[in-house]
Amino acid sequence: xxxxxxxxxxxxxxxxxxxxxxxxxxxxxxxxxxxxxxxxxxxxxxxxxxxxxxxxxxxxxxxxxxxxxxxxxxxxxxxxxxxxxxxxxxxxxxxxxxxxxxxxxxxxxxxxxxxxxxxxxxxxxxxxxxxxxxxxxxxxxxxxxxxxxxxxxxxxxxxxxxxxxxxxxxxxxxxxxxxxxxxxxxxxxxxxxxxxxxxxxxxxxxxxxxxxxxxxxxxxxxxxxxxxxxxxxxxxxxxxxxxxxxxxxxxxxxxxxxxxxxxxxxxxxxxxxxxxxxxxxxxxxxxxxxxxxx
Numbered sequence: 001x002x003x004x005x006x007x008x009x010x011x012x013x014x015x016x017x018x019x020x021x022x023x024x025x026x027x028x029x030x031x032x033x034x035x036x037x038x039x040x041x042x043x044x045x046x047x048x049x050x051x052x053x054x055x056x057x058x059x060x061x062x063x064x065x066x067x068x069x070x071x072x073x074x075x076x077x078x079x080x081x082x083x084x085x086x087x088x089x090x091x092x093x094x095x096x097x098x099x100x101x102x103x104x105x106x107x108x109x110x111x112x113x114x115x116x117x118x119x120x121x122x123x124x125x126x127x128x129x130x131x132x133x134x135x136x137x138x139x140x141x142x143x144x145x146x147x148x149x150x151x152x153x154x155x156x157x158x159x160x161x162x163x164x165x166x167x168x169x170x171x172x173x174x175x176x177x178x179x180x181x182x183x184x185x186x187x188x189x190x191x192x193x194x195x196x197x198x199x200x201x202x203x204x205x206x207x208x209x210x211x212x213x214x215x216x217x218x219x220x221x222x223x224x225x226x227x228x229x230x231x232x233x234x235x236x237x238x239x240x241x242x243x244x245x246x247x248x249x250x251x252x253x254x255x256x257x258x259x260x261x262x263x264x265x266x267x268x269x270x271x272x273x274x275x276x277x278x279x280x281x282x283x284x285x286x287x288x289x290x291x292x293x294x
Contacts, residue, residue: 071095086115086122093125097132102143105129106150113154120185123172126154127165127189134165166193180212180219184226191233198233205232206243208250220247221256 064070075092082088093108109129112122138144156162163171169189176182183205190201205223208215224243227235248257 068095068099083111084115086112086119089115090121090125093129097125097128100132100136102133102138102147106147110150110153118176120176120179120182123169123182124185124188126156127169128192130156130162130165130168131192165189169193178211178213180215180223183207183212184219184223187232195233198235202227202232202235202239206239206246208246217251217254220250221254224256 072095075095078088079092089108089111093105093112096104096108105125106129109122109126112119112125116122133147138147151157151162156168169186172182173186187201187205190204191198194200205227208220224240224247226232227240227243244257244259247254248259251257
């Protein structure tokens with residue numbers, strides 16, 4: 001074999017080897033892409049399943065078996081992203097109160113105090129907490145000691161002992177004598193102290209006085225709706241009607257304080273004075289047809 005033929009053969013073998021390497025690399029790349037595609041597909045399927053699991057269905061939430069646990073799911077984002085709103089910690093307290101989580105209740109109380117130390121809802125929550133630890137003493141000594149230390153940050157002590165809830169409520173009312181909002185929450189404390197007889201609390205709550213600095217439509221509407229929802233216990237219809245009439249006298253245009261009779265009269269008057277419906281092309285065609293027939 002001549003030198004030129006040997007060179008040609010060598011080049012041919014090198015090209016063939018290069019083609020084989022390229023084919024092998026293509027197979028490796030194809031296999032890798034196939035695995036990546038399968039892996040991404042499995043990942044997407046897993047995310048879809050997770051979304052379906054976490055999907056919020058209104059009917060399911062309405063009839064949930066463990067409402068307090070579901071409430072915690074909604075509470076956590078509120079505490080994370082709406083910590084500057086006192087209402088967040090008020091709702092948190094109500095959830096932890098029902099679960100009897102003492103330290104978490106204390107945390108909510110401290111956060112509420114930091115935002116507004118004289119807030120009416122803070123007073124109600126603090127009184128509920130004190131009443132709870134009074135009626136259900138804490139057996140864990142370390143927990144009891146920690147709670148006592150934390151309560152020192154609140155103005156509720158007389159000497160070395162905590163004041164009675166009734167006395168604290170009285171002091172709170174004296175301090176906020178001209179506030180209807182504070183009066184409403186204090187009435188709930190009165191009901192907490194004597195749940196069997198709410199007559200005194202209702203009579204106290206339904207007093208209207210122009211000297212109240214926050215006696216307005218919104219405040220009285222909240223009180224009236226709270227009475228209807230049972231926030232102040234069972235109330236006779238006559239007392240509800242009396243309060244509604246007094247509020248109607250102050251805000252005669254408010255629909256909430258309208259009687260059923262007056263609402264019916266207003267609706268009939270509005271329908272009687274309503275303008276006739278506009279003519280349509282069908283009406284014109286019908287009239288035209290009648291005229292033509294005539």
